[in-house]
Amino acid sequence: MRRLPVYLLLDTSGSMSGEPIEAVKNGVQVMISSLRQNPQAIETAFISVITFDSVAQQIIPLTDLASFQMVDIKAIGVTALGDALKLVSNKIDNEVAKTTMEQKGDWKPLVFIMTDGIPTDDWQSGLNEFKQRKTAFTVACAAGSGADTNILKQITENVVSLDTADSASIGKFFQWVTASIGVSSTKVEDSGKDVTGLNELPPPPAELNIVV
Numbered sequence: 001m002r003r004l005p006v007y008l009l010l011d012t013s014g015s016m017s018g019e020p021i022e023a024v025k026n027g028v029q030v031m032i033s034s035l036r037q038n039p040q041a042i043e044t045a046f047i048s049v050i051t052f053d054s055v056a057q058q059i060i061p062l063t064d065l066a067s068f069q070m071v072d073i074k075a076i077g078v079t080a081l082g083d084a085l086k087l088v089s090n091k092i093d094n095e096v097a098k099t100t101m102e103q104k105g106d107w108k109p110l111v112f113i114m115t116d117g118i119p120t121d122d123w124q125s126g127l128n129e130f131k132q133r134k135t136a137f138t139v140a141c142a143a144g145s146g147a148d149t150n151i152l153k154q155i156t157e158n159v160v161s162l163d164t165a166d167s168a169s170i171g172k173f174f175q176w177v178t179a180s181i182g183v184s185s186t187k188v189e190d191s192g193k194d195v196t197g198l199n200e201l202p203p204p205p206a207e208l209n210i211v212v
Helices: 019-036 039-044 081-095 124-129 149-155 167-191
Strands: 004-010 045-052 054-062 110-115 139-145 160-161 209-210
Touching: 004 019, 004 054, 004 081, 004 167, 019 039, 019 045, 019 167, 039 045, 039 167, 045 081, 045 167, 054 081, 081 110, 081 124, 110 149, 110 167, 110 209, 124 149, 139 149, 139 167, 149 209, 160 167, 167 209
Parallel strands: 004 045, 004 110, 110 139, 139 160
Antiparallel strands: 045 054, 160 209
């Protein structure tokens, strides 16, 4: 069975403490519950969570929806986005099955990045690693006014921003991620082709500003 790998890169730096980090935890839980109701997603989508603060760590390896168990996350430290990009590159190499003569590999992964701040590490070297990996698409979300959309635009064309990192806005972002994973899993199952970009996803809700 060809899996649709989904990597969530979540900023857990100190500035996310309080309402934002609670909203992220809740957003992930609601997303998993919703996707479990989707017959295509439950067959196809596998989710991994990578957090980044002073370091990046994969707190949940690529896991099917039925087995997925969110772990507690705390907001501390700074913003090692470069480290997270290196880590997700490594995980794509090791967790996503390649297509060979004998078998079809997994679908190209979807990557969703959410950050409320400016990277505090050498994000460019992380980006160089990440650019060498093939993803179906990468979406970066700037949560609130502290994030630098210009940096995110260098990571991916697909950047959305939230005016504030409050629970309502973060909740809307995760609802849209949920819908995007649902649509993508249906598309790969029905058409047998990778998803190629934002134009194939549901339109983002009004709370998400598309950064052009």
